[in-house]
Amino acid sequence: MESSGIIGSSVPRIDAVEKVTGRAVYGPDLKLPGMLYAKVLRSPLPHARVLNVDTGRAERLPGVKAVATGKDCLSRYGLVIQDQSPYAFDKVRYIGDPVAGVAAIDADTAEEALKLIRVDYEELPPVFDPIQAMEPGSQLVHEDLESYWCVPIFFPKAGTNICNHFKIRKGDVEEGFRRSDFITENTFTTPMIQHCHLEPHACIAKFEPSGKVTIWSSTQHPYSVRREMARFLNLPINRVRVIVTCVGGGFGAKVLVKVEPLGLILASKLKNFQPVMVLLTREEEFFASVVRHPTLTTIKTGVRKDGTLMALQTRMIFDTGAYADAGPVVSRSSGMAITGPYRVPNIQSDSISVYTNKPIAGAFRGFGVPQLSWAMDSTMDILAEGIGMDPVEFRLKNALEEGDISATGQVLHSVGIKECIRKAADAIEWPQKPGEYRGKGIGTLYKMTQTPSSSSAFVKMSEDGSVEVLCSTVDIGQGSNTVFAQIAAEELGVEVKSVQVVSPDTNMTPFDHGTASSRSTFHMGNAVKLAAADAKKQLFEVAAGFFEVRPEDLESRGGRIFVKGSKGPGTPISGIPMGITYGKGKPIIGRGTFSVPDATPLDQETGQGAYPSIFWLYGAQCAEVEVDPETGKVEILRITAAHDLGRVINPLNCEQQVEGAVVTGTGIALLEELVLQNGTPVNRNFRDYRIPTAMDAPEVTSIFVEANHKDGPFGAKGVGEPALAPTAPAIGNAIYNAVGVRIKDLPITPEKILKALKEKGGRKK
């Protein structure tokens, strides 16, 4: 039971002063003595064998200190499937695939050197269409797929382009359709889009003569980088140090391993052990970095007249591009959520990740659930219309509740979806019809979190009672530093302002799985809470001696220690001799580890398992739009967003997450698409790839639902990803309610709407 009001308080970001004064040091800001600059030569072909790479002239260019090619990398890396090489040694598999790297005294020289490298390719037929890529006999992107190491919960299919196939088989889907009164089958697509974090990927790699290596990186996964690069370089893990610089946005683009290997290979060739910086240009971010999976979803659903969902048959194809990266995780995460937050007794679903000769698709805020919500929530409205039921009522009828069994066979706990639907709908005054060419629509979300995964933290207390939290969660803008300061402060009984959170550095901050999957508040929050409790226990043991009472007779708040039941101002913690030098007591170092020991894997054939995710996130958003029937332009009048996040620790932070994700959601709904030619994006800048500006951002009302989770810190779950998913279907459904046209392929452009209106024969339904 919290006493201090810290939990639930909108504490301003504790790291904001550095950011608003321009003093925070991001990856590209770091300059080390003797630092060299790297540039990467990239394949101009989507699929080819690399026959020869001639780097002689480049090596001789004054100012060039190292040149690397595939010859320097004879093994593969990859945290999910080991299918990637820093520089191609056998084939290039997409336009942009690195073939050679140059480290020079400045970027211009490195760029000049690239022009002097000659590569001989033997072109191979590329495969761009994932459906074609799945056909037997199709050109293979990875002939050696069978020989690649792979995390055992994923299932690449040898001899094909399929790198993961996640299935759910539950009940009897044919019987479900037989018992349905209304059946609908539809196909939905989402395009290739880009994360557009404002800070480009940046890392510096530096070797030492003793064989140690330090990597400074703008990464969401310091320990993954550490582990995988140690393995790849054949070094003990404790010889690899990853220091995380301030991260200017990640959104999933900076998980796992990204540009680090490019720099490491170059740095490993330097006789003088200079640091090497790799910094992507904005153009490279658009075509040669990582993108969000384009998807093709065919979804057949059946429902009874009374609104009961009966059957769901979904095939979702994820175009994962040339390398797996987090691809299998995305299809699995989306596959687990295939029903949306609804009860469906009979399910046959296939979520398939397919290799193609296109840019690498990886993690993107939502891990495949936004693309699923687009298909599933659009379908829910089609079903509701089919049986003449209100879309909100229809959802409430089928919405999951505490104790229900999920599509994967898990008994669900902490299920706030009904309240989310009701609150989002009430806030937009559903079902009140808003007028001609105006409409309201609803979308929902249901998402798991990576389980099992573990986090650990240290909490150090200094002699003056000030506290440091050491953990490897990366504050990528979501405010984790502030939340952990609050949790530690609450648990220790000190003021938030006396808590500092140390920036991740694998030499100092202990293991964390990674900052992704909306997992940090829950997992690291618990670890920090445990570490703080441990520190408090040690503090009270020392203080008990000082007060001459038992430790259990003490309590702390506001930075002071009190004997329970006594009146009086208590003693400041700084007054307790913690004996760092001379005197009594001992240093206080609290330790906390949090993991999920009893998680169960999912059956490969049925996708069933008792406990595959420690929590599920739920949300509902309603959009009100106005459509201009002559131009097709959509004005978003307002959005209400209700999200079940377990427990609000910092309301302002939660608002920022929800509002911020909704802004991106509107961009995904209406604006964003990487246009491909020959398998590569042609709109490679912010002018031709449009993300929402301040003028495009709609008015958003955030509502928080607290379906307390028994294992979460103070009942909290997470809110990092959810608000991105329901926005597009809410807008799509609202447009349908406004003017009677349903666009099934994102983005919903004015041109598509106008075309659909003309085909429909004009105006409102």
Next chain:
Amino acid sequence: MKNFEYRKVSTLEEAFHLLEMHGEGASILAGGTDLLVKMRHETLDPEILIDLKGVPGLDEIRYEAPTGLRLGALTLIHALETSPLVKEKFGIVSQAASSLGSYQTRCRATLGGNLCNASPAADMVPALISLGAKAKLSCKSGDRFLPLEDFFSGPGRNSLRPGEILIDIQVPDPSALTGFHYTKHSIRKAMDLAVAGVAVVLSLDPGKDRCSDAKIALGAVGPVPMRALGAENFLRGEKLGEKMIAQAALLSSEEAQPITDIRASSEYRREMIRVLTYRALKKVLENLRPGRTIQ
């Protein structure tokens, strides 16, 4: 970006001299917001940049009763957006300026730069064409004047002769009973190139019944910004009502020559010209004849 020489001149004569010396190897640097992007992508590779920003008088907005408005080539877009003089008497120019790029771009980009860059979607052009603007071009041997619509010879190509510099744009006073409106259709609400742009300048006779003059300029729907002459002729001298402006809008769209690109298809652009022309005409008429419904 390749290396180049840089020279900031304080007189036009210096500029002419450098242009003569370097010929095609010289580029004029005004705000640089288009030029530097092109140089960075190496679609332009000048050996010398001649910075005109030190030449006094090139960035002034002047109004002289018989000739009208004179806008120096180096006038900032931001100045055009905010100048009370321009807003009051030539509001369509402020409208166009306000739709260009971002606050940061507008505080650096110049009128001359936008015109000389000669993009078919250039924001300033339809508005100025529809006002009957004239460009003053100077070289060592003297000045010449060109109607603005003749200043563009192709996508990204202007009609400057070697050694010539764009000095200013002159905009005649609109006659009484003239209204104007510029509308730009883009997908994003800001920071977007026009998918289609329409500028309408409409003048009525003293009775406010008939159209005494009409100018309709279209942007982003042809190799160069253009006037919808057919639609203009159709309206001139006629009584203006619902059917007339709808027909004029249709004619305007038929005269457009849009292409399909990653921003939009030609069919959509053509349709947008029709819709925008109609809406612009309607708006201008309503402003000129408040209270009167258009029948």
Next chain:
Amino acid sequence: MKHPIRLSVNGESCEFPVEPKKTLLDFLREDLGLTGTKKGCDNGECGACTVLLNGRPVNACLVLAVETDGQEVLTIEGLADGPRLHPLQQAFIQQGAVQCGYCSPGMILTAKALLDENPRPTEMEVKKAIAGNLCRCGTYSKVVKAVLSVAKKNI
């Protein structure tokens, strides 16, 4: 061939030889070590590199350093008065307008330019002014709130 330029940066005079092709952005970050101004796209399309040039907001990636001879530049590092934050900086923190922070220096300077020119802007005017500052974290509504809260105090 390098040109000597002399300009005022954050109130301090500095003199440097620069190559013509060096942008003001690279000059600030590399030669002066002022890395508060960020490079987001190097193409004038994201606003992360916004600085005030003679009081007006510009994308420093589209200004050549040689063009700034004799002029005044204000970067984010010059806004606070030692440890005393500028009201805009304070408001950004209080109103939750800072998430990853990469766009913040540019946003804050653009907001300052706006308020210097227009001390009591409307909400729409604020949105329009910051339309050239992209934020993928989506903080726009809080930025507008922060700017309006400072404007409210302008009499």
